[in-house]
Amino acid sequence: MTDGFQELRLEGVSRSFGGSDALADLDLTIKRGEFIALLGPSGCGKSTALNCLAGLLPLTRGSIWRDETRLDTLPAERRGFGMVFQNYALFPHMTVRGNVAFGLRMRRLPRAEINRRTDEAIRLVRLDEHAAKLPGQLSGGQQQRVAIARAVVLEPSLVLMDEPLSNLDAMLRLEMRTEIRRLHQSLGLTTVYVTHDQEEALSMSDRLVVLRGGRVQQIGTPEQVHTQPANRHVAGFMGYRNILPMRLTEGSIVEGGGLTLRGTKVGEIAAGDAVEAAIRPEDIHLAAHPGEGIEVTTEVVEYQGRKVAAEVRTPGGVLLHLRTDRALKPGDKAELVFDPDRLLIFPEGD
Ligand SMILES: Nc1ncnc2c1ncn2[C@@H]1O[C@H](COP(=O)(O)OP(=O)(O)O)[C@@H](O)[C@H]1O
Ligand SMILES: [Mg+2]
Incomplete structure (x- = not known):
């Protein structure tokens, strides 16, 4: 259904709470295959942007398009996106396999296809040996990989990740950065990744969107944002x-x-x-x-x-x-x- 799209467009996407803009006039075109990071300090509107995109929050203004299809009027489950959250949100009583297969089962796909795709996703995130375990028996990094497998098994047109590594310790964060980037490339995913960590954003993304107070400060490649920050706020955030x-x-x-x-x-x-x-x-x-x-x-x-x-x-x-x-x-x-x-x-x- 989502095969072959060229781009996702956010046009003037805004969201206010009680009259104040948490996100204002976000214009962004995401090309198929791109890895986009939304970067900014806590409270700048990153999660609001992601949740608007996902369909978990209605827009106050603006529209979202996949090529010529309008998406913002569709409910979350009909947008064909996958989500990975900071707190994993795994089902604690289900095994790794059960968690990864869940979305496929909900779609009532044939059993053989469910098994094949579940095995493939578990292999991709290198959890083959842990497939029969419960989330509670896994480390934080392994749980995060289950969450990623559960999202990518549905072959989403867009994967949305909201600070997925912030609960992990420093070593594991570095490892998972590479892991997520590897999956993005090998599966040909299109990814929007939210983080407040400038190093993470610079090292993982093809392009960054720097937000402050709900407004875009700069959109550019890691090199552009790093060496030519658009204003002193971006500069401050980029280590000046x-x-x-x-x-x-x-x-x-x-x-x-x-x-x-x-x-x-x-x-x-x-x-x-x-x-x-x-x-x-x-x-x-x-x-x-x-x-x-x-x-x-x-x-x-x-x-x-x-x-x-x-x-x-x-x-x-x-x-x-x-x-x-x-x-x-x-x-x-x-x-x-x-x-x-x-x-x-x-x-x-x-
Ligand atoms: N449900 C809500 N009700 C009222 N204000 C909200 C709600 N969600 C977010 N906000 C406000 O919107 C702004 C952006 O929040 P958020 O998108 O969560 O920021 P970030 O993810 O970058 O930390 C903040 O000022 C926050 O207080
Ligand atoms: Mg947030």
Whole structure:
């Protein structure tokens, strides 16, 4: 039924609760086979977007289309989507097989087909040896794989995942990232994946949708969002930990807190404007020779394997975060050089 679709379109999808928009005017075209991440801090509207797409929440405005078929007027079960939630939502009294076969049974498919497809899905998520166990006898990661098998066994046109890894410990999260990406590719799925973890979104997705306060801030490939964030909020979310209030003096020179820096303008800014200059800790370097850089004093150092993360302060009182190979210690003096291509200058406010 869902074979051969080209794209899913969200057109002006909005959802408000009691008059305030949890999600406003989301326009997004998802191509068949794409892996899309919805990224943003808690409360930004990710689950609202996913639930609108799934049909678990009615839209306040807008429409959803699979090619020329309107979907938002159809109930959830007729959209042909699969869902994977954070809390797995497995049936505790059913075995792994029972859980995975459940949706096929509900569809009253022939027994032989149910068995074949169930076996195949269990094999894909590598749970063959655990097929007869109950969810309570499995680890968190294994339970999450049952939830994924249960969703993909129905051959959905779209798989929706809402923070599926957030209940797992760090090691398992890394493993399952790869696992989900592998399944997405080998099954030719189209996936919309919700997460508040920027690393997860960057590493897994073909394109990201960055949300803030229910509004899209930026849609782009991981590289675009990472290196060219559209505004200072996206920058902050993408690891630009240093965001300094400054003023544009001329060209692309900014001043503030006793610092004068050269950067790269993002958006419309004129001389004299208040700006915010953003740079990642890894794009601030220690000067090779004395007298070349900005003098700072080290305050706090965090060991991070081959590198250290340090908080340093300028004589003008500006606190900066940097990452370096040098074994800085609290109290150490250092001199800093900023990479002007990586210092992004955003208009102040908004
Ligand atoms: N059922 C609801 N009733 C009222 N407000 C809601 C409801 N669900 C979500 N919201 C509000 O909508 C906003 C977005 O929520 P949500 O989509 O759950 O965010 P996220 O998944 O990104 O954490 C939040 O401000 C939240 O309080
Ligand atoms: Mg949520």
